[in-house]
Amino acid sequence: MPSKPNAPLLPKKLMPEQGIIWSQQRILGLVSQIAVLLFCIVVLANVIIELGQKNILKERASQRYSELQSVANDLTDQINFQHFQTRSLAKSTLLKSFLQNPQPEFRQQLVSSWQELQANLDSLQGIAVYDGKGQQLINFSDELGAATLSDKLLTKISALEHDQVYLSPITFSSGNGKIKPVVYQVTKINYPEFNSPIYLITFHAMDVNLARLQNSFGDPNASLFLFNVDGQLNTLSSNQQTSSRIPTELGTNLNDSYPALWKNMEKEHYGQFQGENVTLVFLKFQLKNGQFNDYSYFLLSYIDNAYLYNQFAMSRYLVLILLVCLGLLAMAFIGLKHSRHLQKRAGFFSMQLAEHLFDDGQGRIISTDQGRIITANAQAAATLLMLEEDLKDRSLQRCLQLQDKEFSAMLTTLNQYNIWKGELDLRQQQGDYLAITIRKVPFGRHRDYYLLLTITQQTDLCLSREQVSRLTMFSDGAIAGALFAPDGQLIEVNPAFNQQLKQEMDDINLISLVNHEQAGLWTRVQEQLTSLGHWHGNLVITLFSQSAQEWQLMLTSHTDSAGEVLAITSYWLPACPKHTLENPQDIASAKHNDDLLGDQHELQRCFEKLDKSSKHPASLLLIDISPEIAHQHISALNQLDTHQHSIEMHLIEFITPNFKLCRGQTGQLLLLMPETLPNQAHLYASDLMNYLIKFDLGDGLNIGIAAGTQQDNLATLISHADIALHRAKQTGEQQICQAYTRPLSAL
CATH class of the missing domain: 3.30.70.270 (Reverse transcriptase/Diguanylate cyclase domain)
Incomplete structure (x- = not known):
């Protein structure tokens, strides 16, 4: 039965060490890796869950900060709208009629109008009117408004101009056994009929305004606190207990109960603070007061961490399930990795047993029938310029540097003739020229086989072939050519050179020949050969006889990597075809022209x-x-x-x-x-x-x-x-x- 194409063809087991053996050391290593994996999974799960909780907490804090900004803007808009209400009440005709004629019937009409207005505006707590001396003329609420205004307040509101409104800071008023945070707004009324101004005061409940604005929160159960710049609690939206350190009684100072939070609020003016079980978000804003000083307040809210963590519970379970699945896959991978490593060791040990069969000084490689190397000896690795360990389990095609078509042709030849011969040139990689022979070697009872490669160094033979080829190509030409050494000695000539010049130039040095025609000419020729790599000019040979021949000489230098001249190639062409200067007068004339030029x-x-x-x-x-x-x-x-x-x-x-x-x-x-x-x-x-x-x-x-x-x-x-x-x-x-x-x- 034929083996699978990619199955490794190993020798038969001669001893138990050729099989897979789970040693105690291997088992301990596997258990330790699994333990480390479980520890890493637990740590990773805690980190992911913690980061997820912090991320969702950070996002909710950013959302709450945006909500606080919206509350501050809405609160400012409500105060501005109450300014408008105060100015509108000051311009009321019923109020003017009452002031001009304070009869009970006009008073009753004015009070009825204010009652109707209060029924529609839940934040409006009372209305009072005072004369220019601060004496109360009429009061709609018995709980709010003193009988006489203080001198300090009269001094402030006396400077009010037409349609200007004075806003008071948040104060506390008691009524029905409860303390309420209120603000009052004062506007000045100037009637021509009266010698002194009239002051209209409206009272508004801040807790009502804050409770209405809390509905815009994403978490309706969260409380909203309002503190002044001294840390005193002015109002809150609900009395729900959030933290034992956050005050819930009006007038309590936050600096006394939670100094760390208050210092952070004074320093940052906005941001978040991580408490014991809640995340506190705060924002400082201002209420404009016209020509008077503005009032600064802090809005404070909280986020229940436990509530958010409960919302993250489903995601936490999904993360745990995912990490458990990844842990199981990782443990399976570790087990398979150990098993594969044992299989490779068993195969390596089996090949070591048979190493002496092909360790005879030549490069030997054993591969599968599909070209996957099983093992190789040190000589093969050295000739292929690789490490012996790198050859194992490597593609034979890559080691022999064969293209896909060449490798397919090699396998076809092996299937037909059971042998293949080729060559590999590694001289450009500082290697040798190699001759490779591949044979199919069968083993076992079936038709299984492996490939045995024999590698032989043939660098010297290849150099000899190339030398012969170069000499043949050099000699094959109609132009006379010669190869000279840097010192001018003749190295090699082609047949054309022998036919035309050899008899006249036997044992003649190129440098001597050039300098004979003109003293010092070789120095300039050598400079041009060094800088440009070539030189050409005319040369008249008159060394051996009275006859002379003018030649067109072309020289080309060959240098190494350092720029040193290794050899000089020369080509000789007659200056005038089939023409020589045999007449001494012509020779003298040519030299006379050279002297003139x-x-x-x-x-x-x-x-x-x-x-x-x-x-x-x-x-x-x-x-x-x-x-x-x-x-x-x-x-x-x-x-x-x-x-x-x-x-x-x-x-x-x-x-x-x-x-x-x-x-x-x-x-x-x-x-x-x-x-x-x-x-x-x-x-x-x-x-x-x-x-x-x-x-x-x-x-x-x-x-x-x-x-x-x-x-x-x-x-x-x-x-x-x-x-x-x-x-x-x-x-x-x-x-x-x-x-x-x-x-x-x-x-």
């Missing part, structure tokens, strides 16, 4: 010899004959060389004797013009270009002009001229541009 070093010496009057002004022409031709195709190098040679010959005939012409980079010429302004140089460059165009030498021709000052050196002039040349080349061919010449053009 010179190089940048000679131009530097010429520039340094100029005096200050010649340097300022002085102009420099950078003539470009379109070197892009040489980069488009390698066969165009000969055309470029011939083209430049023709231009040089004509320029030598054209330029004036005091000007100095020299070669620059490939395809460029430099013309130094002492005592020449930029405008004069521009006209001269235009005549020079027209002169060359007459000889059909103007294709790809561009000129850049730079002018020097007394502080400039030759390198600066060349840099400025190069900028002007780039501007000219951007606009097309046969263009002339200037750079850094504006201040000198006016000289």
Whole structure:
């Protein structure tokens, strides 16, 4: 019976240690983990419940604070409305008629009107009228209102103007054996018929106002307290006992019964305070009193913590049930984890028993038929640049760095031929080049099998193959090429080089060859190879015979990571195809032209010899004959060389004797013009270009002009001229541009 595709194929049990064994140490570890888990669940449940209770308590306290703000606003609105009532009563025609004619019938009409008003306004407790001396004229309530007003009150209300109302602080009045908190409002009445003012006083019950406003609370059973700024209880909405430390008798001071709460209220003015079993919420507000001082009061309410916790009971039970379920799942996970760990240990022990079967010095790996590694020896781990422990239970596809298609093809080959061979290159990872052989090894009575991998190092063989391949590719070309060491010694050549140059250059050093044509030339070549990585120019070989051949030489440097030159590749192209300078007069003429032209070093010496009057002004022409031709195709190098040679010959005939012409980079010429302004140089460059165009030498021709000052050196002039040349080349061919010449053009 075939095994499941992903089932691990382990050897048969040879001893009990190959199976799962629950040791005493393992059982103690499992029990300790479960105990720690239960402890964490209990702690977590308490934390979640506590945080939930605090959160709901905080939300309810914020809600209660908003309710207190609403109560303070509504209480202020009620006081303002009572102001309006007082002013309306003062303007009553019945009151005026009674004051003008205090007969019993007018008195009875006035009292009946006030009784009807009191029946509709439960907060209105009484009305009284006093003359200008404070003597009572009429009193609607026998319990409120003294027979004579005090001098202090008369002094305050005598300053009232028309329609102004004086509001008193909350005071206590006794009636029917009860103490009631009331406020009275006084307004001044000025009749022309009377010589002295009349004062109307209305009395309002604050406990009635507060009880009405308590209905806006979310909890109707919560009490509402009103304290003045001295901590005295002025009124409360109900006498329900909330806390033994909060006073319920009018006139009792909160500072005496609950000093901690009162200090917090005085300091914060609003907020919440956590009591023994309640959460107290307070707010300080003010009642406006017109031109007189405003009155400040504290509103205090409470939240029953036990009531809120009971509301949170259902959520608490849900949290407990959820944590219990999570605890059960966690315990099951711990048990399964231990069981899986024991299974892995049993499999590892079984493979250790068979380790000596494939521990012969070569890399060996055993995997399942689906490519899951069962075990590997130390040699295999070392060659794959991995730890031996990391290879176990790892995908064979990832270890061999195979793509999905390659891995599928490998399995197909194994199923058909029972063997597969491949290669793995780890040299970029500081490893080796490996040869891998995989065989199917059956075991057991059924058709089960596992895969046995053999890994062999073949780095040296791979390097030899690559060396042969590189040499073959290097030799396969029609252009003469040679490889030189940094010291100029010849390392390797291709067949084309042997055919064209080997007989003439046997045992010749590249540095000696370059310096033989021009002393010190190799130093400049080496500088360009180091900075740019390449150099190209013309070279005439006249070492072995009277005949000479001019070659276009291209050098390319190869460096390591530190920038050190490892080797130099050279390519040799005839400057003129199938053409040699065999006539000694031609050779002398070519060298004479080189002497006339010179190089940048000679131009530097010429520039340094100029005096200050010649340097300022002085102009420099950078003539470009379109070197892009040489980069488009390698066969165009000969055309470029011939083209430049023709231009040089004509320029030598054209330029004036005091000007100095020299070669620059490939395809460029430099013309130094002492005592020449930029405008004069521009006209001269235009005549020079027209002169060359007459000889059909103007294709790809561009000129850049730079002018020097007394502080400039030759390198600066060349840099400025190069900028002007780039501007000219951007606009097309046969263009002339200037750079850094504006201040000198006016000289």
